[in-house]
Amino acid sequence: MTRMDFLLIAPELWVVTMTCVILFVDLFLKEERRAIVYLLAMVTLVFAAIITLRFDYGGDPTASAFAFNGSFVRDQMGDMLKLFSYFVLAMVFIYAKFFLRQSRMFRADFYTLSLEALLGIMLLISANNLVMVYLGLELLALASYTLVAYDRDSAKGSEAAMKYFVLGSMASGILLYGMSMIYGATGTLDLVAISEAVRVSGSDDIMLVFGLVFLVVGLAFKFGAVPFHMWVPDVYEGAPVSTTLFISSVPKMAAFAMAFRLLQTGLGDLQSDWMQMLSLLAVLSIVFGNLAAIAQTNIKRMLAYSTIGHMGFVLMGLLPGTAESYGAGMFYVIVYALMSAAAFGMVIMLSARGVEAENLDDFKGLNRRNSWYAAIMAMVMFSMAGVPVFVGFFAKWLVIQAALNAGLVWLAIIAVVFSVIGAFYYIRVVKLMYFDEPITEAPIDAPVDFRAAISLNGVIMLGLGIFSGSLIQICMSSFGA
């Protein structure tokens, strides 16, 4: 334990300290002063970003620094994902406050649990040994289960939480089984040492591949990739929309980092094995996610199936195993988190007085009610569909290009065909907003911070699309591409 260890882990220490402070402060707050909790949570995120940015790598973007006996790693990929986690979580906090206030669920628990989940995400992003991966994942999962059941009086919410909990525990068990096999084959928990052991023992070891299968199944569940996607639509629909907003955006970045660390850092020499498994998952997710989304009338379910499709693209970015493809996958997952936050933010905006705007019909004629919000939603939908100029297009383009460069032409063709099919249901939302009669003329009302955040989030879809170069550059350089 040196001073350096604690310097490296300073953002995590800050977040855990502030979570305890918020827990304690909340004890002494009266109902009408509850907004202080929200302000403290935002301060936590801002300072976490400042602390994260203060660490200097000496100019080399692929450098990494280890702490706590190699169980914790800081590198540029991790720091970028953490910074975007803070940013997206800040958006989530702003959107969720409006919804929680209206549905009388504005309690400090939402913020403490979300910050604990953020801590799990940060530890997962920086985990460099199997124990840390598992603990970070459990921290994130436990907080997420509770957030899904946050509306205690909703039978649907409790059912969703129960499903999520049972399936999630099983996935954790499967992941743990795979980890124990890998430990048995290599004799170490440290991911860097594992990759050295694999290099020595050779990659045709049946026990390693056996463990790898379980690892990939566990990962696929956390991504929500087909055929381990059963929980996604039910949980997204059953959870209060403030929670759906959270679990659909920030944890996906942690899942990407976790997959990268386990598969590339730890088992990079087994790439030919996991590439086949991931390509099967990616193809199934892209095909099934986009087809099933077409049939939905509930927007939360539609976005859940769209998540499955998007996760197929992220897996597609991981599977060629080249620096370029990892950069593309990282860019995709960041862009996806921003898009998802904006989409669910719009669902919250239309939810009047705590009644969730769950149905696609609620978006009818939005242009007549408020043209600016309709424009934001249109930008988000175009971006998700991958229409050029919007940022989602560049994300898809990079991933497909990486697959083509790795010689996976068939995969690229499937991805293109099904993103065109998927564009149908995104553009249907745009059609509903611009060409249909509104079902209600109620004015749309939201606090000023909400309006500012959703406007910023919408403009990012366009702005990051036009000026995507520098972010792509950072993502690529993190992997040395």
Next chain:
Amino acid sequence: MPIYEIVFYTFSLVMLASAVAVISVRNPVYAALFLVLTFFSASAIWMLLEVEFLAIILILVYVGAVMVLFLFVVMMLDINVEPLREGFIRYLPVGLVVAGLMAAEFLLVIWTKSRFGPEAFPSPPPHPEGYSNTQAVGEVLYTNYLLPFEVAGIILLVAIIAAVTLTLRHRSGAHRQNPSRQVQVQRDERVRLVKMKPEPRQEG
């Protein structure tokens, strides 16, 4: 060393059988007790590996604390397990096919290459006399594994927050005691002296 193997296979068989019993007996109290037996056999196997500290911890924590709590919950809540068993027969064939396939795949991996046999994993040399398991665990737990140890603590904190979040309710109409008001009560808030004329005794 045949005695070693006899002990190992006896406890392994008991563990497997009781684990199957946990999920198949009808009475939830029996299921909990079979789980105790499973943990106990596991701890006996750990004892064979000379990890006495972990073996005893398993008994103390799981058998002593967790399972007692479990039994409390099972007995107090009076869960009707019949509805939980609905569809057991209906899903059994599919479940058996999946389980059979997975078991076959496991066995193929484990048996074809002798990766898991005693040749691949020879018994470690026995510890010298006076070797302290507890000290060995303590030495790595607070040095090499400090970070995972602390994170495990935070997971417990999250579990507490989650439990409170899901169960704490402020009901409005509920009658509660307020000790400070009870202590501060004045005599005239409770007793009212009334002047009244003496009543004539009624003969009955």
